[in-house]
Amino acid sequence: MSSSTSSSSEAANRRIFGRILLTIIAGMITALVILRFFTDLNDASAETILGRVVEARSALPAIMAEEQNLAIFFSSSMTHAGFSPRMFDRWMAEKGVGIKSFNFGFGGLNPYFQEILSRRIVEAFDAENRKIELLMIEFNPFQTTQIRWNRAKPIVDSFLTMLATDRELFEIAKNDLSRGIRLFTIRYFRNDISAEMITAFFGESLQTMPQESELPEDEAVSERREEILELLDGQLGKDYPDYDGSDWYLPWQGGGTIPLDRILTADIIQLRFEELLVESFIQFVRNFQQISNQVEIILLPANRDWIVNPPEASQRLAVVLERIERETGIKIRNLQDAPEITPDMYGDTTHLGRYTGDLPFAQLLVDELAPVLLGR
């Protein structure tokens, strides 16, 4: 083969490979643009999906600027619905404890995600060298179950990119390069929205697995609840005329915005725990211990009209509680059966109702914790 023939064939080969490369890159860019257009069209982003978390994080500077001692109640939607910071503060003051509390209850975040979020809060407090006087952490048994984790799997990578830092993603990449690159791709090319999250969102109604703890709903109870909700919503409008619709609203100190009619189903009755979630819970307690003078782990009241655990589930719960106490060194306050909280105080099967439940529970917490703070 002459050198001129050889060089012309090399040039032709390069042209082909050039076209291949261009096709791949153009195809991928097109796919990403379409995807971004689709997610934007559906208003899917960290701000809309984890709005309350984003708002709470952005309120951290204002919280840390408070002159008073700080209290934070951190965990799930049960805390969100069941804890009134304003009344807690008022009743604490009546007992001689000056404190400003905030509700950091976030629906949809299991302990795995809470642990990552706790790192961000700890970093913020560390950076300002600020301490939390009283950190209350809810241990939510049904947030820690296998069903809950299985249901969360499609959104894990999206939530990770929303909550973790680049350095944390890089640490994942060091152990699992493929997953690490996937996470960075989701963060920087997909606006934090993974394909699994999109599928889970659109297919949720078609793919719901049978629930262990779906509970029958009495029609009369349901109607009565609707009536009460209307009355309470009217009262809410009178009490807070300036409410701007935020999920995490600073003038409310984060309290009081949970939708009241939600019925959670997540293996509440059988309580088959997921090891990873229990470990994550223990870790986020440890994270908070670094920046808190007093850490309390609390089991919120359970609506015994609906939630009655069989002996084997109670046994599983006891084992997990004992482990948490052993590994954190904190004695858990189990208020599941506190007589002060009765079934009519709930907004649904699990959440305490606004006004009907959050106030008595705040009072109960004050009675429990004021002596602790006064004794310090």
Place this chain on the structure above:
Amino acid sequence: MLFNTPIFFFFFVVFIFFYGFVFLRQTPKVYFVLVASLVFYGAWNYKFIPLLVGSAVGDYFLAQAIAAANTIQREKLWLSPSIVMNLGILALFKYADFALSSVADFMGLFGYNPALPTLSWVLPVGISFYTFQSLSYTIDVYRGDMEPRKGLLHFTAALSFFPQLVAGPILRARQILPQFHAIQAPSWTNVKHGFLLVTVGLIKKTGADLLAAPAARAFDSEGSVSLIESWTGVLAFAGQIYGDFSGYSDMAIGLALIIGFQIPLNFRLPYFASSPVDFWRRWHISLSTWLRDYLYIPLGGNRNNHRLRNIFVTMLLGGLWHGAAWTFIAWGAFHGAIITGTHYLSGLKPLAGFNASSSRWTKLLKWGITFYLVMIGWVLFRATSIDGALSLIMDMHTLSGLPTPGEVAGIIFGLTVAGLVLMHLMDRYVLHSA
């Protein structure tokens, strides 16, 4: 590193750049393909690279020794270590724990409960494919079907060739090795077809992932499921395994075409098969032909009086190849039974008219029976236990829980069927455009 992950996109872009613009000469290209393939494999677990390379090196030199042997005894002498090495690797990594637990279970039946140790070793990705591929080389050389090629580099690169390394198709050395000795630049026609195959493969793989949920709902249910849910689950699994397997094969063939290599077709509209025999001519063709050439024919094939036994044994071991569990053996045995049954029925005089008929209704009936049998087979394949499989088969034949129009179960059933049909429509398009 799976083809449908972002890391593969970056890998392939870098690969194309160096392969097309930097390494222009033959030998550097082969070196580069080898290094890229080992990086591809090592991204999953670099510790198993020596096993892959070791298989290649061992079989390369054994093939040379077989070719140099001057008596049939010496040839057999050199072939034996290749068989022992490849099947030994497979047995050790894939089947040892299954064998040990089965022995323990068997002894348990007689009241003995020995505490047999388990290895609990990680199963190297692609081991079932590359051991069969490597073994076929030494057997082909032994049989005189191909001359051993000089060039350890070329053989190792061919065995570890990344498009087909993880999930096939199972290539014969005679199909791929000559291509490494004379690497061709891809034609734009082939490249376009390659892109089409990769796109179809990606869609099928995504479809498979979506179908996994309704399949799991039926197969992982602790109790009974309704008629509609059981059929939805089985059809979803039929789509899932087809989308997974054939989608990955499509991508492998497409990627190879894009870089100038040709890999034969591995699936050809399998659910359109008109008999169990026809099904295996369309399903995982590289495996079924491998089993035919290297197991069925050595067992005697059609030549002796044990044809049906040979088919049954071949299918039984073919089932075991898919995984180390009794359910896979049961699946293989089931296919062995329906293939031998087909052969038996095709020889019956009263059915001669039916067998020879080419009317539309006969074809439809044959297709319906085959499809039904294949679905029953998938229950055995996917179930976590034989009891679970039998329970689901019962549910499939128990009239209960028929959905009302608009009910979710009915919608999922419709979507599942639509997914399955869509995959086949895409395949028809690909086959026609090829």
